[in-house]
Amino acid sequence: MLRVLAVDDEKPLLEELLYLLRSDDRVLSAEGACDATGALRRITRALESGPDGADAIDVVFLDIHMAGLTGLDIARLLAGFAQPPLIVFVTAHEGFAVQAFDLKAVDYVLKPVRPERLAEAVRRACDHLGRNAAAAGPASAGTAAVPPAVPAQHRPAAAAAGPAGAGPAAAAAADRAQDLIAVELGGVTRFVAIADIAYVEAQGDYARLHTDAGSHLVRIPLSTLEERWAARGFVRIHRRHLVALRRIDELRLDAGTTSVRVGAAELQVSRRHARQLRDLLMRQATG
Known part of the structure; x- marks a missing residue:
């Protein structure tokens, strides 16, 4: 089952998305964040917690157009980790699909969100996690198995060094995001210190x-x-x-x-x- 974070700076749309996600039997938990800063803080806690921790996140359902950092900006920051959570973009704009899939998004859902289309996105996320779990193989003797919903390759890059290893890297990514502001120049998103x-x-x-x-x-x-x-x-x-x-x-x-x-x-x-x-x-x- 999936542990989900939904991010959208329009509160009514975020509440509707959370309602639909929580209605899906394949979703164990669904939390919301109404801006990029809150999303990055929550994701940082998830990476520090590790895949077996109480704060773990499997999938981020991410709006694209938000004040400050956009959903694409957040995805680019997460791409700096070896095993970030899965990304599903939820947006009213069709024109960012190529960029979204370049960032290895699992799905690209257009607003207004139809329940059956969101259910398909959840299915794709479950399938993706299931394939990764199968590819990882059974846990070796003497090693605790990772639950199927959180395969081994979704651990932070420093997880091999122990739970504390993920903390500095995750915090550094959040700090970098706080030191920058995203601006659009000629249709290209750039960062200004x-x-x-x-x-x-x-x-x-x-x-x-x-x-x-x-x-x-x-x-x-x-x-x-x-x-x-x-x-x-x-x-x-x-x-x-x-x-x-x-x-x-x-x-x-x-x-x-x-x-x-x-x-x-x-x-x-x-x-x-x-x-x-x-x-x-x-x-x-x-x-």
């Missing part, structure tokens, strides 16, 4: 990331980035701007107005944020 971003500009429900090399538009509201990146030293200076504190070159006071220079850009600081910004810069200057 958050450390390279000088400031962020609100553009409706989108945000434009400004780096020394150029700018990138992402489908994430500025308020969301403010919450996510507060611990990374990004501060709100205006309803339109979020700035990396370490990238501020000058603070200017002129006739009661406050602005900052970030590289070649001069950005206005709103009155409600001016005092907090001055305090933060003073603390930074005094160590």
